[in-house]
Amino acid sequence: MKEGPLLEAVSVAKHYPVKKGIIVSRQVGAVRAVDGVSFTLHRGETLALVGESGCGKSTTARVVMRLIEPTGGDIIFKGQNVTNVAGAKLRALRRHLQIVFQDPYASLNPRLTVADTIAEPMAVHGIGDAASRKARVQELLRLTGLRAFHADRYPHEFSGGQRQRIGIARALAVEPEVMVLDEPVSALDVSIQAQVVNLLGDLQQRLGLSYLFIAHDLAVVKHVADRVAVMYLGRIVEVAGKRELFSNPRHPYTRALLAAIPRPDPSRRGAVTPLGGDLPSPLNIPPGCRFHTRCPVAQAVCREQDPPLREIAPGHTAACHFAEDLPRFDAEADGGIAPVAQRRLAAYAAARERRALAAVPAP
Numbered sequence: 001m002k003e004g005p006l007l008e009a010v011s012v013a014k015h016y017p018v019k020k021g022i023i024v025s026r027q028v029g030a031v032r033a034v035d036g037v038s039f040t041l042h043r044g045e046t047l048a049l050v051g052e053s054g055c056g057k058s059t060t061a062r063v064v065m066r067l068i069e070p071t072g073g074d075i076i077f078k079g080q081n082v083t084n085v086a087g088a089k090l091r092a093l094r095r096h097l098q099i100v101f102q103d104p105y106a107s108l109n110p111r112l113t114v115a116d117t118i119a120e121p122m123a124v125h126g127i128g129d130a131a132s133r134k135a136r137v138q139e140l141l142r143l144t145g146l147r148a149f150h151a152d153r154y155p156h157e158f159s160g161g162q163r164q165r166i167g168i169a170r171a172l173a174v175e176p177e178v179m180v181l182d183e184p185v186s187a188l189d190v191s192i193q194a195q196v197v198n199l200l201g202d203l204q205q206r207l208g209l210s211y212l213f214i215a216h217d218l219a220v221v222k223h224v225a226d227r228v229a230v231m232y233l234g235r236i237v238e239v240a241g242k243r244e245l246f247s248n249p250r251h252p253y254t255r256a257l258l259a260a261i262p263r264p265d266p267s268r269r270g271a272v273t274p275l276g277g278d279l280p281s282p283l284n285i286p287p288g289c290r291f292h293t294r295c296p297v298a299q300a301v302c303r304e305q306d307p308p309l310r311e312i313a314p315g316h317t318a319a320c321h322f323a324e325d326l327p328r329f330d331a332e333a334d335g336g337i338a339p340v341a342q343r344r345l346a347a348y349a350a351a352r353e354r355r356a357l358a359a360v361p362a363p
Contacts, residue, residue: 004079005040006210007064007097007178012037012073014056014063018283032282033059035234036073038309041178046204046211048225048242050218050257054279056234057214058102061180064212065097066090077178095125098171102183104163108155114141114166115151121173140169145199161192165199172203182214197224218261222246227315230254233290234282236309240316250312250323252295258329289321297322 014034019025034056041047049057062068064075066082075083082093098121101107108117118140119133128136138148144165155163164184171179181200185193197220203209215221221228221242228245230238230253238251249255256275277294280286286293292302301321309319320326 003043005076006043006078007041007212008074008076009037009039009060009064010074010076012060012063012075013071014059014068015071029283032234032285034063034070035282035285037231037234037236038073039229039236039239041210041212043177043210044204044208045226046213046224048213048215048221048228049231050215050221050228051231052257052279053216054282055231056282057231058182060231061099061182061212061214065099065180066093067099091125095174096177097180098174098176098178099180099182100164100167100171100184103187104160104167105155107167108163110155113152113154114146117155117166118170118173121170125174127174136173137169140172143172143203144169145195159192160188161195164188164196168196168199168203172207175207176209178210178212180212180214183216184213185220186215186217193220200224218257230257233280233285235290235319237291237320238316238318239309240318244313244316248316248328250316250318250326251291251320252297252326253291254318255326255329256294289319297326 012034013032013036016031016033017027018029018031020028037056037060039047039049049060051057059068063070066075066085070083073083074081077093077096082089085093112120115134115137118137122128122133122136127133137151141148141150146162146165146169150158150162155166158166168184184200185196188196200211201224204211211224213221213224225242227239227241229236230245230251232253238245238249238254240249245254246258249258253275260275275294280290280293286303287306288304289295289298289302289307292298295302299321305321307319307321309317310323311317312323
């Protein structure tokens with residue numbers, strides 16, 4: 001019997017009320033940061049959530065983690081609805097759902113040593129005694145590529161990549177089943193990105209983790225993801241397996257994202273012109289398809305009817321009236337991601353090979 005999703009979001013929404021008035025305050029609108037997002041995450045899988053800044057990726061992650069309370073929808077973990085759990089039940093849930101933040105410095109307490117930072121979640125959840133926590137800290141430092149003597153140092157004494165390793169070790173301390181990675185490498189140099197991405201891949205294989213990977217760098221996504229969900233203005237507009245999405249995207253917005261990837265030769269443009277204009281305000285979402293104000297193939301129906309997220313092919317869904325009619329667009333064949341991704345992936349492979357060679361004992 002096939003196992004169901006480990007984590008599921010069903011029509012999850014997060015609206016922030018906009019109020020007016022000093023003495024008598026009244027609501028005059030709402031910022032619909034997340035507006036009906038649904039996805040599934042299976043055990044051992046990496047689901048990448050991608051889109052422009054401001055599309056609601058990080059808010060979605062925080063709502064699913066219950067760091068922000070949802071306005072609507074359901075969050076289901078291992079078959080149980082956890083949308084409204086509170087108190088001790090919410091604390092128990094958070095042991096299974098951990099997050100690694102984008103900024104590896106701001107997410108660490110500058111007054112705590114590395115040992116205290118990693119041991120704190122274990123103390124909160126009542127895991128082990130002082131001696132076992134100390135041993136677990138040393139184990140996690142080795143697991144994430146740090147040294148034993150790093151335990152007594154403070155965050156300001158580390159590089160960005162090392163700080164992110166500390167954040168990963170802290171998330172692993174309580175043995176979670178799901179890790180939300182909120183742009184974990186975007187603030188790091190490319191060579192350090194390769195090390196952290198390879199580390200995350202190794203940890204996933206060793207510990208059977210499931211990742212919700214928030215990113216805007218499609219070259220990184222192509223390397224780490226199993227499936228990709230594309231967000232636009234608070235909603236998911238396309239979901240597909242990684243290979244299918246990069247070789248046959250069926251939503252104009254996904255194509256524009258792929259076409260916008262920088263190329264070594266600016267004169268080479270793919271079959272799709274990079275997207276122009278700005279993301280509309282989530283306070284004033286356009287009627288009909290919310291992408292029609294920037295869509296190169298928009299028709300009258302797009303301005304009137306909001307297309308549902310529907311299945312175009314097995315495992316491939318898109319929210320576009322004309323998804324089946326769009327000409328085929330291969331991001332790699334059309335000179336999109338290939339030049340950039342190949343160099344990036346070569347760096348990843350080289351870093352992995354160096355680490356493997358370093359682990360081989362000398363004869």
